[in-house]
Amino acid sequence: MLDRRDFLKLSGATAFAVLFGGCESVPKKIIPFVIPPEDSTLGEALWFATTCRQCPAGCGIVVRVSEGRAKKIEGNPLHPVNRGKLCARGQAGLQTLYHPERLSRPLVLSGPRGSGKYREISWEEALSTLLDGLKRVRAEDPESLLLLTDPMRGHGNLVAARFLRGFGSPHRVAWDPYGQDALLAACQAVFGVRDLPEYDIANARYLLSFSGDFLETWVSPVHYGRAYGDMRHGRVTVRGKFVHFGPRLSLTAANADAYLRIPPGTEGIVSLGLAHVMVREKLTPAAAEATTLWKDGLRGMTPESVAGRTGLSVADIEGVAREFAANQPGLAIAGGGTAGCTNGTFNLTGVALLNALAGNAGRPGGVSFPNRTAGFTRQGTEADLLLPPPESGYAAVRKAAEKMKRGKFRMALYAGAANPAFTLPSTVGFREAFLSIPRVVSFASFLDETTSLSDLVLPVPTYLEEWGDDIAPAGHAGNTVSLGQPVVNPVYDTRSLADILIAAGKELGGPVAAGLPWENLKDCLEKEYGKMGVNLQEAYKNGGIFPREAGRSRPIRNPGSVPFPNPGEARFEGEPDRYPFFLHVYPSTLFYDGRGANLPWLQELPDPLSTAVWHNWVELHPDTAKTLGLSDGDGVTVVSPFGSIQTFVSLHPEIAPDVVAIPLGQGHTRYGKYARERGGNPFTLLPETEEGTTRAPAWQSTRVALSKAAVPGRLVRTASTEGQWKIEHIL
Secondary structure: OOOHHHHHHHHOOOOHHHHHOOOOOOOOOOOOOOOOOOOOOOOOEEEEEEEOOOOOOOOEEEEEEEOOEEEEEEEOOOOOOOOOOOOHHHHOHHHHHOOOOOOOOOEEEOOOOOOOOEEEOOHHHHHHHHHHHHHHHHHHOHHHEEEEEOOOOOHHHHHHHHHHHHHOOOOEEEOOOOOOHHHHHHHHHHHOOOOOOEEOHHHOOEEEEEOOOOOOOOOOHHHHHHHHHHHHHOOOOOOOEEEEEEOOOOHHHHOOOEEEEOOOOOHHHHHHHHHHHHHHOOOOHHHHOOHHHHHHOHHHOOHHHHHHHHOOOHHHHHHHHHHHHHOOOEEEEEOHHHHOOOOHHHHHHHHHHHHHHHOOEOOOOOEEOEOOOHHHHHHHHHHHHHOOOOOOOHHHHHHHHHHHHOOOOOEEEEEOOOOHHHHOOHHHOHHHHHHOOOEEEEEEOOOOOOHHHOOEEEEOOOOOOOOEEEOOOOOOOOOOEEEEOOOOOOOOOOOOHHHHHHHHHHHHOHHHHHHOOOOOHHHHHHHHHHHOOOOHHHHHHHOEEOOOOOOOEOOOOOHHHOOOOOOOOOOOEOOOOOOOEEEEEEEEOOOEOOOOOOOHHHHOOOOOOOOEEOOOEEEEOHHHHHHHOOOOOOEEEEEEOOEEEEEEEEEOOOOOOOEEEEEEOOOEOOOOOOOEOOOOOHHHHOOOOEOOOOOOEOOOOEEEEEEEOOOOOOOEEOOOOOHHHHHHHOO
């Protein structure tokens, strides 16, 4: 007698039968290689190229596989983004693959929503439940389906977009807590191109950074870190100079020749002060022609006025401006700390203006705008789906939360690593809103704060076990495509989001099926790239499609027509008397937005500056700590108008006395035993405040107060960050 699984295999009647066909349990043996698999040879190591997805940078990697197991990850030397280099997060990808807390079977809720209590079920039951829900929603109200993900790229995003369009729902929301909204708006204002620029740091002679932590987490840190090394010692007779402006000495600032401390939110003011000197003294040809800028308001941004507002000296402002103009090509970069203020677009526009006045647009050592979808012209308007604009989606996710509360959604599909229940301010009320949706299905490898709010959880493969493609946001001339492939056989019985959507589309029929004419994502890649004449076998071997000829950059507006950016003051929530300190938050070098906090390799890796492990901390100037009666390592409560957390004090001699800083990424309440209870979540301290122009999240817009507290445990560090400072200033 045939059971349900055998019947589905033999009948071939449904698209889900293809997915069911791989549902046999993964063999578990004490000595699994007594009889090794056919594709494995004892003692022989093979290297497979694929794409890292530990963060959105899209670096190329090669994975050493021996006896069927992935043993080591390194950078792909052929890949133009990282050229053989790789960060600690990329190296830790092995723990994502073999993590003991990975989801191995579909889960269905066995307790109240949000309790995190689940029981395992079969794939047949899980996919039937998913399909029943989709059919019911499509029949009753197709617009009540929500698809919530992080920003997806490549053909996986094309599949998701076509599925939702065919289904009949316009509600696709992509959330990225570190979106580049302000940078996009600034580039539009100055260069006439709304896209991420390519900064040619390697060929620059003078580099200005305005809270731009490009060596840590910003956009593509491995790419820019390698380029920075080339700028410093890659040319025999040239050693580029680097000057950093910001409220704290970050790892990037610590690598600079000069670190000039300024209050948060004043980066744009400083940039206009430098621009004033360049135009006043006609230090470059472009500056000499900027008469309209001068008349519209730049003449008022004198070094004296800027010095009074920022604490810089007039000599520093004039000296940096003259050096920057005299050492061309010069390059100016502004990062997330600058963009995250309420005046973020103004700040980044001022910095972009320095590049325009330097005349470096479209030149080596300067700024360019590669057309990263130029190779996909045959896709027409859908080409943009392969590389969506890197925006935060903050307004969209907040609007979606309001609709959830009003009962507008009957079903939600959630996938990705952005974890909005963790990375959104608590005042948004996302958790409660998400729980109000009658049915939520998550596609995940781990139970994080958002996945734990689901009714049904479908385990997905890691990036080392699935097919895919990607177009990186930086590091190439615009015609590079990264490819992903399974480097090992699946560790668990998992299905990718794209494969499930394609199979579900065939079951639903109609426009959904018509828009997804492939068997799975692998079939999609083979057919779509085959139409382009790409030799996929060779491309997979190399790790991507890397044309030798550079693509054409997009045309850039004449710098002489750039409008003057009206100076805007940064606003901060909280009364100064009650909340005396500016809060500066920044992405963790190790955990990014928190997605890496469940990996013990990263938890035990010391932070480059504080050397702390397994916990977060708040950075204080020693003089500030003294006035509060705090010492290094003391427990402390950090309170904002929106929430509070407890953590430990880490003295930081080069942070502004009226600023305290906390890295983001720790403070999970779910996400496994390695991530839980590692300090408070700094996102809960942040307001819902939006950046004034783009409606992006203004993370750097609140004040806090500190008080001593009895915090369990202690801050474990591998060295004293005060050691050298004490030797130089006290002993």
